[in-house]
Amino acid sequence: MESEPRRTSIRERFREQVRDDVKVVALEQLADGGAESISLNAIAKKLGVSGPALYRYYANRDELLKSLVIDAYHDLRDALLAAPGARDDQCEDRVKALARAYRSWAKDRPNRYELLFKPPLPGYDAHSAEISEAGRSVMGVVLGVITGRLGAESSKSVDEKGAGVNGVLDSEEVLRERRASSPEYQLALRVWSRLHGFVSLELGGAYAAMGVDADALFDTELAVLTVSAESLSEPRRP
Amino acid sequence: MESEPRRTSIRERFREQVRDDVKVVALEQLADGGAESISLNAIAKKLGVSGPALYRYYANRDELLKSLVIDAYHDLRDALLAAPGARDDQCEDRVKALARAYRSWAKDRPNRYELLFKPPLPGYDAHSAEISEAGRSVMGVVLGVITGRLGAESSKSVDEKGAGVNGVLDSEEVLRERRASSPEYQLALRVWSRLHGFVSLELGGAYAAMGVDADALFDTELAVLTVSAESLSEPRRP
DNA sequence: TTGCTTCTGTTAGAACTTATAACTACTCAA
DNA sequence: TTGAGTAGTTATAAGTTCTAACAGAAGCAA
Secondary structure (H helix, E strand, O other): OOOOOOOOOOOHHHHHHHHHHHHHHHHHHOOOOOHHOOHHHHHHHHHOOOOOOOOOOOOHHHHHHHHHHHHHHHHHHHHHOOOOOOOOOOOHHHHHHHHHHHHHHHOOOOHHHHHOOOOOOOOOOOOOHHHHHHHHHHHHHHHHEEEHOOOOOOOOHHHOOOOOOOOHHHHHHHHHHHOOOHHHHHHHHHHHHHHHHHHHHHHHHHHHHHOOOOOHHHHHHHHHHHHHHHHHHHHOOO | OOOOOOOOOOHHHHHHHHHHHHHHHHHHHOOOOOOHOOHHHHHHHOOOOHHHHHHHHOOHHHHHHHHHHHHHHHHHHHHHHHHOOOOOOHHHHHHHHHHHHHHHHHHOOOHHHHHHHHOOOOOOOOOOOHHHHHHHHHHHHHHHHHOOOOOOOOOOOHHHOOOOOOOOOOHHHHHHHHHOOOOOHHHHHHHHHHHHHHHHHHHHHHHHHHOHHHHHHHHHHHHHHHHHHHHHHHOOOO
């Protein structure tokens, strides 16, 4: 958090502190009650200040939510980066590691995960440049895992490496050089969409409601995920 | 809507009428503004009654939302049933038809689709028996399409056939006889989860934000969907 | 140190929301 | 015709977000 050489003024540091405090309480409310139950008023009360004080730190509720979404994206990205096996030699193993990490992250913080994909929430525009950027940084990691260009060193938070705003190392670079039309990019998107589909249904309780063993189902989907991934990235079969 | 032999009292029919009126206005609000902007107060105003009057018809806001969710599930189910090609001979064609119908339904009413999978919404329990039931009726159709047991006659709304509460014909029957552990069932779930993943990301604007051609991506995913579907339902390959 | 400026937090209040309570008036059925 | 149940009304409570106006402290510069 304090990688900067203390260039910030004492007031700015205080501001950041309070902004973080607000987010901490907001995450608590998010954890038990979902995004709807995040209330600036209640946060203020819990922080010991009264109501409108928080509007000095967040323009409105949506800005706070946006901030939470971006943080969550970055957190997810870091979790994927740190997945054991994300830098394996075998592509299949890398993808499996990614998938497991993705699912685990979501299951451990369901409300936070839902926050990410419930986007067109109240009024805040999901197409905010910052949110898109954060989303793309996750995509960068997915892409990096698939192409095996993650860079074996960094298995920790990207922020700690001081690698730019959301510099995802090689993968970010890949994002630029190979454009959206590249096969790897499309494959990454499809992997992501499948993972999201599975996890989303699981969190929504669909599997539970139908008496299905989600773990077993996930294993099956994992197998197909990697199979089709390989068959598509290296089209061997007729 | 009036398949019953007019056994209902005039008052009950009036009640149903008002409940429907409320839902109609609610759907309008849902269409422009999302689920958050559904307000009992505003609905009442638009209907010319004042505020608390609606509480005679819906216990609370969540009950209205629950009702909308169930309707949406049934609507989606009917759309899938009516998909041109859902009763084709080729399994691959059936699944493709299903997938296209699914995506179309969602894209035509994004907010309504999101309502379905935003489940753990405010306070209403997504695991309400009725909602689970409605969700399962969609699964029934997916399963029916995959197994080719839809019954060639009924391409129209299930309700119009008077086939029980959400009687999905053969597929509902299949749901009972072959349990959740059957390969077809798991395959149906995986197909559904992939469709949901794709559509969800698309509606969320992820593809647009990354400058990806969603149509092309969908076509690719469609191909893999059916390929892996076949390879799994009939494990031919070593 | 003095003084100015900027920032932070306060209270008051507007405009909403969901939801309940109490009361009136109507309709339906015996 | 009488009586029950229903439908609507207003008033009200307890929330929410967010603005406005103001008080006071903190930082900064001369």
